Amino acid sequence: MSKYFQxxxxxxxxxxxxxxxxxxxxxxxxxxxLLVYFLWLVIFQNNQVVFGYEKAxxxxxxxxxxxxxxxxxxxxxxxxxxEIARGDLSLYLLRPISYIKYWFSRDISDKIFNxxxxxxxxxxxxxxxxxxxxxxxNLLLILFTxxxxxLAALLLFGLSFLLGLHAFWAPESEWGxxxxxxxxxxxxxxxxxxxxxxxPAFLFKFLQILPFSYLIFFPLxxxxxxxxxxxIFQGLVVMGFWLIVINWAIRLVWQRGLKVYxxxxx
Amino acid sequence: MRLKRTIKKYLKVWYLMTAASFSSFIINRSxxxxxxxxxxxxxxxxxxxLYLLVGQTKALAGFSLNQVVFFFLxxxxxxxxxxxxxxxxxKFRSLVVSGDLDLILVRPIxxxxxxxxxxxxxxxxxxxxxxxxFMVIFVAQGKIVFSPIGILLYLLLIVNSFVLALxxxxxxxxxxxxxxxxxxxxxxxxxxxxMGRIPINVYMEPIRSLLTFVIPIAVLMTFPAKALMxxxxxxxxxxxxxxxxxxxxxxxxxxxxxxTQYSSxxx
Numbered sequence: 001m002s003k004y005f006q007x008x009x010x011x012x013x014x015x016x017x018x019x020x021x022x023x024x025x026x027x028x029x030x031x032x033x034l035l036v037y038f039l040w041l042v043i044f045q046n047n048q049v050v051f052g053y054e055k056a057x058x059x060x061x062x063x064x065x066x067x068x069x070x071x072x073x074x075x076x077x078x079x080x081x082x083e084i085a086r087g088d089l090s091l092y093l094l095r096p097i098s099y100i101k102y103w104f105s106r107d108i109s110d111k112i113f114n115x116x117x118x119x120x121x122x123x124x125x126x127x128x129x130x131x132x133x134x135x136x137x138n139l140l141l142i143l144f145t146x147x148x149x150x151l152a153a154l155l156l157f158g159l160s161f162l163l164g165l166h167a168f169w170a171p172e173s174e175w176g177x178x179x180x181x182x183x184x185x186x187x188x189x190x191x192x193x194x195x196x197x198x199x200p201a202f203l204f205k206f207l208q209i210l211p212f213s214y215l216i217f218f219p220l221x222x223x224x225x226x227x228x229x230x231x232i233f234q235g236l237v238v239m240g241f242w243l244i245v246i247n248w249a250i251r252l253v254w255q256r257g258l259k260v261y262x263x264x265x266x
Numbered sequence: 267m268r269l270k271r272t273i274k275k276y277l278k279v280w281y282l283m284t285a286a287s288f289s290s291f292i293i294n295r296s297x298x299x300x301x302x303x304x305x306x307x308x309x310x311x312x313x314x315x316l317y318l319l320v321g322q323t324k325a326l327a328g329f330s331l332n333q334v335v336f337f338f339l340x341x342x343x344x345x346x347x348x349x350x351x352x353x354x355x356x357k358f359r360s361l362v363v364s365g366d367l368d369l370i371l372v373r374p375i376x377x378x379x380x381x382x383x384x385x386x387x388x389x390x391x392x393x394x395x396x397x398x399x400f401m402v403i404f405v406a407q408g409k410i411v412f413s414p415i416g417i418l419l420y421l422l423l424i425v426n427s428f429v430l431a432l433x434x435x436x437x438x439x440x441x442x443x444x445x446x447x448x449x450x451x452x453x454x455x456x457x458x459x460x461m462g463r464i465p466i467n468v469y470m471e472p473i474r475s476l477l478t479f480v481i482p483i484a485v486l487m488t489f490p491a492k493a494l495m496x497x498x499x500x501x502x503x504x505x506x507x508x509x510x511x512x513x514x515x516x517x518x519x520x521x522x523x524x525x526t527q528y529s530s531x532x533x
């Protein structure tokens with residue numbers, strides 16, 4: 001356990017080495033938030049309710065997206081493909097360390113660091129912008145929200161790690177292309193740009209089958225109290241299903257990948 | 267005569283670099299398909315979002331749905347044009363960190379040209395053609411009101427936007443020489459410029475002024491479309507050219523200063 005704690009610490013130190021890069025990354029997340037925030041704000045200048053959302057609900061959703069970018073979508077696993085492609089994986093295979101736990105530790109570090117900065121940034125922006133927000137008083141809903149966020153973080157980790165393993169079969173730069181496509185799909189299908197229930201009903205229903213909508217849209221809708229208890233349980237079951245499927249797929253792909261791995265580049 | 271020779275030399279260098287980068291894309295065909303799909307989906311997703319949102323509310327900050335869509339199309343045109351010709355900035359960090367910039371500095375060619383224009387993106391070339399066709403059809407169908415002088419101003423301001431974007435890229439390259447960190451600086455530029463996907467009028471003060479006078483994303487992305495639709499006064503047109511000139515001048519001075527800080531590390 002202590003070795004993974006050391007990985008968390010090392011990842012922290014990496015951030016401190018490239019301070020300017022980290023500050024710019026944080027500024028970038030603020031800009032992404034502001035773009036969507038002002039877009040919705042101007043929409044509500046002449047409207048009380050849009051797509052069934054009140055102003056406070058949608059602004060809470062936008063702020064929530066920002067939180068979940070730090071807690072769920074922030075991941076270091078985009079480096080997995082590169083390590084496999086360069087042959088750096090060999091260094092881990094020789095050590096008494098689990099490769100997946102190593103990356104999970106890095107992800108934890110990443111999320112702690114991001115959320116720490118997020119709290120400061122959000123406090124400043126809320127003070128400056130003073131948006132109307134929804135403060136959930138139902139403790140059960142808050143509990144369900146927290147559970148869904150933890151499951152969403154695990155889901156994203158699994159999906160992203162699995163994608164990285166693709167490099168076993170594509171050791172050139174194809175994994176970079178698939179990562180780019182994955183990020184675009186993730187941004188849209190998770191509800192990072194807008195609440196998914198504004199889409200046509202058939203499309204929205206289809207998206208509820210896929211795991212992406214449970215990364216951002218589902219936890220935020222639980223928090224906003226827009227789902228019934230049955231819908232919340234249904235959502236948690238779907239998340240559990242996808243976690244099992246992804247966990248199984250990672251084991252399978254990892255075992256098969258190691259058989260074709262030739263440590264190219266080392 | 268000398269100028270003609272210089273232009274010919276630079277065109278030849280650019281042609282050779284472009285041929286090399288195109289070959290790379292052709293070799294990595296599956297990667298190219300994935301990247302192209304990603305670019306296409308990103309465009310479609312945001313367009314869908316605009317249609318859904320502005321279609322429901324009928325207007326955005328006083329602009330009609332078609333006007334908002336045209337702002338978005340213009341944003342894409344400028345963004346792709348800049349990416350097409352200045353993609354080399356993404357490879358600049360490795361040049362500085364490895365010390366390979368030395369190899370460019372000693373050659374009889376402009377360092378900025380060699381560094382920024384060394385990687386012409388074939389995928390951007392593929393995406394810009396259907397985009398332009400789509401824009402022409404969109405305008406020809408009369409979805410927005412425009413005048414002949416508007417078209418001329420639009421084209422001039424697109425060129426002006428490229429000059430301004432070039433200045434931003436030179437600033438980023440300068441930061442890269444001084445700090446060895448380029449990646450997030452260029453992505454920061456991409457994110458700030460992405461605020462121009464919608465007209466700058468959407469943003470409240472003081473952000474609107476910030477995006478007009480300090481980091482002139484309004485000049486970069488919003489003003490060309492406004493000029494075409496006859497919504498830009500001549501004072502703002504003059505302002506656009508002046509501020510681009512000032513930024514280009516400032517960026518070149520900064521670049522010269524940055525080169526004095528270059529330590530040729532790792533070479």
